[in-house]
Amino acid sequence: MSSTSGIAIIGAGLSGLTLALALHRQNIPCTIYESREASLDIGGALMLSPNALKVLDALGVYKNIAPLGHHFEKLYFHSDDDTPVDDFDFGSQERHGFKALRIYRYELINVLVSMVREAGIPVEFQKKFDHVVSESSTSVTWAFADGSTASAKLLVGADGIHSRVRKHLYPDLTPKFTNMIGVSAAVPRAQLRAEPDYPLPVTIMSPKHGAFVIAPQLADGSEVFIGKPKRLQEEYDRAGWDELLNNKTWCVDFLREGSADFPPIVANAVSNIPLKGINLWPFYVVPKLDNWARGRVVILGDAAHAIPPTAGQGVNQAFEDVYTFAGIVAKVQQKKQSEDDKEDAVRIGKALKNWQLGRQARVDRVLDLNDKVNKRRLPDAVKAGNFEPFDMDWLYDVDFDQMIAEWAN
Ligand SMILES: Cc1cc2nc3c(=O)[nH]c(=O)nc-3n(C[C@H](O)[C@H](O)[C@H](O)COP(=O)(O)OP(=O)(O)OC[C@H]3O[C@@H](n4cnc5c(N)ncnc54)[C@H](O)[C@@H]3O)c2cc1C
Numbered sequence: 259m260s261s262t263s264g265i266a267i268i269g270a271g272l273s274g275l276t277l278a279l280a281l282h283r284q285n286i287p288c289t290i291y292e293s294r295e296a297s298l299d300i301g302g303a304l305m306l307s308p309n310a311l312k313v314l315d316a317l318g319v320y321k322n323i324a325p326l327g328h329h330f331e332k333l334y335f336h337s338d339d340d341t342p343v344d345d346f347d348f349g350s351q352e353r354h355g356f357k358a359l360r361i362y363r364y365e366l367i368n369v370l371v372s373m374v375r376e377a378g379i380p381v382e383f384q385k386k387f388d389h390v391v392s393e394s395s396t397s398v399t400w401a402f403a404d405g406s407t408a409s410a411k412l413l414v415g416a417d418g419i420h421s422r423v424r425k426h427l428y429p430d431l432t433p434k435f436t437n438m439i440g441v442s443a444a445v446p447r448a449q450l451r452a453e454p455d456y457p458l459p460v461t462i463m464s465p466k467h468g469a470f471v472i473a474p475q476l477a478d479g480s481e482v483f484i485g486k487p488k489r490l491q492e493e494y495d496r497a498g499w500d501e502l503l504n505n506k507t508w509c510v511d512f513l514r515e516g517s518a519d520f521p522p523i524v525a526n527a528v529s530n531i532p533l534k535g536i537n538l539w540p541f542y543v544v545p546k547l548d549n550w551a552r553g554r555v556v557i558l559g560d561a562a563h564a565i566p567p568t569a570g571q572g573v574n575q576a577f578e579d580v581y582t583f584a585g586i587v588a589k590v591q592q593k594k595q596s597e598d599d600k601e602d603a604v605r606i607g608k609a610l611k612n613w614q615l616g617r618q619a620r621v622d623r624v625l626d627l628n629d630k631v632n633k634r635r636l637p638d639a640v641k642a643g644n645f646e647p648f649d650m651d652w653l654y655d656v657d658f659d660q661m662i663a664e665w666a667n
């Protein structure tokens with residue numbers, strides 16, 4: 259970016275692309291830089307809840323993705339004899355304005371990329387951010403791995419859990435492996451041989467083997483995700499994880515392990531596992547950070563707060579980040595008096611601090627919700643049953659514009 263008036267976004271993943279649309283809506287120019295030839299598609303589908311869908315709706319994305327995914331309301335929990343014990347509200351038209359949407363990541367990325375293109379927002383691929391070179395009171399300059407440099411008014415790291423931009427704020431920090439992985443596959447729903455009214459998506463809890471998840475995907479629900487978490491002592495490097503993922507025998511064997519101790523639907527689910535849909539997800543977390551911004555460098559999405567998948571909020575929280583961030587920057591910009599307004603940097607710093615504290619408070623509540631959900635999935639808790647529904651209103655019925663107004667003050 260030759261002009262320093264705009265915002266530079268590092269990473270064309272879900273956070274980066276959505277941030278670009280959110281900034282565009284506020285008439286703030288931006289450029290995206292992505293290290294790969296195309297946005298990273300980790301594979302598999304995502305569950306989007308009403309808080310994220312509210313953001314995507316405001317940006318005009320929802321109407322384009324709604325026909326591409328599977329709409330549902332609750333996640334059901336069954337004991338190992340297939341008795342319903344609990345459910346988890348993931349969305350509702352009546353209560354929260356939106357049903358939940360399960361959509362393949364590549365479908366969502368394709369829609370976002372084409373909307374970014376239509377908006378005329380530049381995206382430069384094969385540009386890998388390397389390090390910040392210098393900062394002045396009005397701009398920041400950084401270098402790419404190819405040795406070239408660029409400048410912008412703000413540099414936003416939307417570069418995922420292993421963020422390179424975060425190194426500028428925390429040179430020594432690395433994400434922590436939780437010793438849990440998820441292994442999953444995709445099979446035709448018909449293979450389950452379940453009654454048409456069998457409640458899906460479902461998590462079946464076995465005291466011996468843990469959870470087995472079955473979740474419909476594709477618009478007509480004709481395919482289901484099947485997956486299991488696994489405790490794993492060893493941690494691998496990227497090549498090691500890839501090797502495990504490519505060890506399809508290992509993945510299939512793990513998915514099949516103990517299926518006789520589950521209700522018959524599980525044995526049916528794993529009876530024929532196409533190798534092509536197999537996925538392996540090692541769960542990493544980023545420890546709570548004191549700063550998501552310093553000077554003119556900001557991080558958001560997984561770079562700032564990778565969240566364990568228990569309540570399904572990982573990427574949903576990233577959408578909250580980008581929408582509120584764009585709103586804050588726009589509000590501060592409106593207050594700017596002139597190009598050499600000395601107070602501008604101070605106002606940005608203050609507003610971004612409020613933004614971080616407000617966003618962190620919600621992320622903390624999500625982490626707390628994760629803990630509560632995990633406790634209910636323990637064998638003794640499942641046996642006792644009789645659960646109160648979780649309060650989800652704070653999470654789903656949220657007014658982001660009001661938050662922005664408060665945080666920008
Ligand atoms: C297998 C798997 C399944 C998942 N399933 C779910 C789910 O069901 N629900 C859920 O909520 N979450 C899920 N997650 C987590 C979810 O994927 C993340 O929360 C989400 O991708 C975060 O988006 P992001 O844009 O912040 O980061 P990413 O999606 O990681 O995007 C970062 C982008 O930045 C680019 N980049 C990285 N470094 C640089 C650099 N130095 N310079 C330029 N570009 C760079 C990358 O190539 C990438 O395109 C899953 C994760 C995995 C791995």
Ligand SMILES: *[C@@H]1O[C@H](CO)[C@@H](O)[C@H](O)[C@H]1NC(C)=O
Pocket residue numbers: 505507508
């Ligand atoms: C796959 O994993 C199994 C079990 O850990 C191991 O015995 C086997 O050697 C692995 N295969 C390959 C090709 O790595």
